[in-house]
Amino acid sequence: MAIKFASASLGVTRDLLRSSPAFRTGGVILAILLVLGALSFVAPYGQGDRRVVPVDRPPSLQYIFGTTSLGQDVFWLTTYAIRNSLVIAGLAVIISRSIGVLMGSFAGYLGGGLDRTLSGFTDTFIVIPRLPLLILISFMIRGALNIVWLGVLLGLLDWAWPSKRYRSQVLTLREEEFTKTATFAGMGTLKIILREHLPFLIPFLLADAVSGFLYAIGMEVTLSVLGLSDLGSPTIGTMIYWAGYYQALLARRFWWLGAPIITSVLLVVSMYLISISLGRYLDPRTRLKSMAARSAA
Amino acid sequence: MIAPPATPVTNVAEVRDLRAYYVTETSNVQRTVRAVDGISLQIQEGEAYGIAGESGCGKSTLLKVLLGMVTPPLSIVGGSVHYRVDDRDVDILALSESERRAMRWSVVSYIPQGSMHVLNPVRKIRDTFRDFIAAHKPTWVRQTDEHVRGYLNDLGLPERVLGAYPHHLSGGMRQRVTIALATILSPRLILADEPTTALDVVVQRGVIQLLEDIRARTRSTLVLVTHDMGVHANLANRVLVLYAGQVMEEADTLTLFEQPLHPYTQYLINSLPKLDERAERVSIPGRPPALDHAPSGCRFHPRCPYAMEVCKTVVPPLMEVRPGHRVACHLVNPPNGSAAHAVG
């Protein structure tokens, strides 16, 4: 089962690399970033180490991205930042979209009282102002807030809007004839949602995952810049915070600020390119067309 | 090799050995769909000409080409389409887009499939007519309302539909209004694409009535494209039978239904259930081919009970076996040139 999935993914990747320039570009950028993130595991310094290199050196052959006012190597710091930010955003997206898909699908498919209850609950969540709430929570538990918890927290606050959108998609899918066929074939609600409807939701899910990613990264940066997250761990946001704290901009130490900003831009752009090309590829309509083309050839 | 019709009549339109293919590329796989693959026909002035065929026979593509609506991935690979306009032969495919547009609605008009949804839902019928006339016949603009009312009266449609919105009208009435809209400029040639599909039985009868009334009144030529043989039996003078992009048979309606010569036509006619008959009806084995890899030779040979060796390799030529009756079949026209003999 796992082998089938792995080989299928490999096939998909190969296909996409061949056919989509967007995927190639995005893939290359993301691959570079992932490699950088992976490099963090072999970094000569620990995450929280300070004063291990001379302070405030501009980029040079020895320190490729320069150094910070705290005596950290910006290059290795960036690798840690990439890793941690990906962990936070990844957790947030997985949690929020899982809840969102399940809540939205059940509400949309079952309808009636359950739908009303779930939708009411969802609407309440949507209305909550998230940033102030996050600020409050992180202020209160600042001591215990580490990377993982931040990711979980962000995830738990981001499922509401997506769940509404999945609900509306499922509302349409529910009326499809094949849903009725599945019912008469004896399939239960969960099975129908997962096997009949989910494949149609996937392209949307991918695009939605990107927006989830953006939200998580943006929130993390916002919180960090306000000084409210785990400042001891390097993330894109905390790098910006510390750079600001030490007035890197005024002192024209652009390398310290530049690294996290450019990294975040590259991360977002690459994710976007990959998601649209993957979404287009997995879109049932193009899949059907290419299935028809392949069966004819 | 196409034999010309025996009696000289005015042809309003002529299609000569038309080949129109769709070429698409998806996921690096190129696909050529030979939708129209060598069709020749002549449409005589004032007749009701039926084009019969099932899904995948190429009739929709043929319609598009007749209207000059040829955009990629559709392309004309060979042949031509000529209209007789004011004693001149006009090749519609050689015209520019604006010239083609000028021909549409005044020389050739088109009743699309699913006509019911063609009317603008937020405009009253009267306004839709006004917009249409202003766009295609500006000389009428001042007397538009009179013209429209007069035309509707002639057709037996109630005037009060003018003040209504499309959703106030029944499906059948919308269809008939669309037909009135498409024919108000008295085009010489009316192309109706599946005019009765998805309509109720009684409404179908009404639509057929309307088309017949229009034809009688304006002496225009009607081309009916539909898979419904009942429509052809009740309205068409002559019928062309298409299969997989090629012509199988063409004859006047009575002959086609009573003495079909091509095995496909025979099967088709014999499989149709008639009211008042419960005798066993047999349908054709197999299914229509996909047009991107159609069978070689005669396209019907995989399903034909009389298929011979030559049918698998040689495309049977369309030949006139009797005046006004053309058939493309090796059984009817043996390839060694001996006299044609009737089958079935």
Next chain:
Amino acid sequence: MPSAETFKALLRVQDLTREFVSRRGLSTRHLVAVDRANLTISADQHEILTIAGESGSGKTTLARMMLGLVEPTSGHMLFKDRDVSHITGGANRKWFRRQVQPVFQDPFATFNPLRRIDSYLYETVGNYGVAPRKTADEPIERALNAVGLSLREVKGRYPSELSGGQLQRVSIARALITDPSLLVADEPVSMLDASLRMSVVNLFRELKARQSVIYITHDLATAYYASDRVAIMLRGWIVELGPVQKVLGEPKHPYTQLLKTSVLEPDPRQKSTERVSLATSDEGSFVRVGCRFADRCPHVMDICRSVEPPDVPVDGRLVKCHLYESQSSTEEAAEAAAPLVASAT
């Protein structure tokens, strides 16, 4: 062959009604899609009952009620003598669905284009416990053979790889896997090409050996060809019900007569020259008192505009028309509405 269970009727529909309420601003509109329908499918003999009508007649809503997809607003439906008008509980629903299976109109919409088509067959076998996983192929092969296909042809294929006719056969095969007593087929051939249509219709004729079929259609020719009895529906009413040769052969109700003359026969010698007049809008006839055909009926009388016509037995069938009033006795009424005792072909 009828099973060992004994029950009085396979399906009994009593005064079944479905009303739709729509609110537009301050006004409320009641649309009675199915108005007190009465039908019985016999326990002793399999039959094909056609429910014929135009759009808006209520035939689709009636079919959906029979399948349990829609609940009636009033009236009862009894299947094998059990009241199934409002089914609650998974076990009950499963019991019902095992025995009443659908065939839908559009074969391409019936199956999820992203799933392999045999997965539906295996699902049905597994979910209804028809056979254990190891031997699941057997009932599937049997069902496919019954429709003229084989598992080899179908295994691993996606819907796009099959033709409409083949897909529809697979759809029927899937419905047959649980060996249902009743098939409800909603316009099963209207989306198929003419050359493929008859083979599927013939298939229904053959299936009559093991199950009864309710066949919904607007195509009178296939109805005549395939069915034993026919019910003609108009705006929620069943206006004529009886053996198909009588109802379509010599229709008594003016609406049935109109339908018959309107049919475009594929026979140039039988070109009908009778002209029909069409309604301008659909709405009026739903709310009118009296007979719903009054505005189009050539034999309309005063009483038709104010009093709803009774169901009158005439010549072995039931006709909902004032023209034939004052002819009945209760025995005749029962006989006319009843399923055929001996199937006449």
